[in-house]
Amino acid sequence: MAVLKDATAIVGIGQTPFAKRLPESERALACRAILAALDDAGIAPDEVDALASYTMEETDEVEVAKALGLGDLTFFSKVGYGGGGSCATVAHLAAAIATGQATVGVAWRSRKRGSGPRPWKNTAVQLPTPAQWTRPYGLLRPADEIAMLARRHMHEYGTTRDHLFNVALACRNRANQNPAAIMYERPLTREMYMNSRWISEPLCLFDNCLETDGALACVVVSAERARDCRRTPVYVHSAAQGLPAQHHGMVNYWNDDPLTGPAWTAARHLWKHADLTPDDIDVAQIYDAFTALIPLSLEGYGFCARGEGGAFTEGGALETGGRLPLNTSGGGLSEAYVHGFNLITEGVRQLRGTSTAQVPGAATCLVTAGEGVPTSALLLRN
């Protein structure tokens, strides 16, 4: 793994506006985000020779390369499992560049979830065969599937709704500092949280991420090339994917220990190949499709012991100035839900020193992809 450690860097980030509804197509949004990221990096589109995105990305490499006038591509990759794929798109590019398969890589995600159809409303997509064990009983939406683990975590460890509120509040407070966030200037209070409607008990409205239209992209090059780019390089220090033994996506109920999910597997590899430990992390961008994923991830990535993920959130630990400032652009809960790609770009901004909720002197950032599904993670440093 010495070949990957700090061998590549993110040198450009770009995004479209985020909104419940954007008029342009996903393809157009993807093109805008990629061009913005290349412009940020100061790299011409025809120098791009690698692309990576999610299997759920409907704007494919052929369309992107053709529309943007990219050069010959020598590497392209797609990562599965929805939000679990975010960090792995960067990791795949880093690996390709570090091993000489390409020189300039772009990762992106474009999604019209805000104005598009809600997946759970489409009966046909409710019925793939793996769902035969869950969906007939009305376990229909991701919120229902994750709420099952959240309830068990509460039962075993005394995790409370106040702990989940701490997560929602930290994300909302940071979004209130970020003019690009959907929840900018929309504060959250404990009363609003506790009185909000249930989605799937024990998860309420504010435990759920936003539904957003938008696109984001980032540019990855070798560390050597990065030194000549226009921006401070943000190095890919370590990267990992995680699909634990006997895992079952979203409903990780059938292994020995359902509360140790994919985060634990990714974390072991991530730290093993890093010069850093959890104590060295200045700021974290942790995948937050649901607040309940944060305690599970804090445990999985080793910021606290098993069962202490809820208690970790107490005393402002996730706020600016706290033990682990979290999701400093507002995250999926309050900035935008674009399958976690905004967590990557915010990690880059923190290490450039340009976040709207800047952690002073931030030099290291953990970014994670979706917990509860086969996942991925990045350790970024400057």
Add this chain to the structure above:
Amino acid sequence: MLTPVVDDDGAPFWEYAARGELRIQACADCGELRFPPRPCCPHCRSFATEWRRVAGRGRVWSYVRPHPPLLPDYAEQAPYHVVLVELTDAPRIRLVGNLVSGPDARLDSVPAERIRIGARVQVVFTSTGLPQWVLERP
């Protein structure tokens, strides 16, 4: 309501359930149970399988109460209980189901205050062959 879309591996489970039997796939060589069903034993890699009848008793491992927005058939009965039941005679084999007052009862037929993690439950079968769960001590 959604009905199970069955694959080759899962079909025997549903065929037994339609006859009122709860059976779990087991390895015919090493004997280990596995769920969900799959073609190969993850313990010894044997492809020889059998379907072992289990007692149909368990405990609630966790549960959720979905509220709308939901598919219309489910919204009409919401909030209801979806339970994850750990089988008494097969630790780590857990089945998703509903806690109901009896076979073919509505999904919301058990009051919220009656459910707790650890509660003992017994399997019942709907007329369409779906395993469901009732409290041992209602």
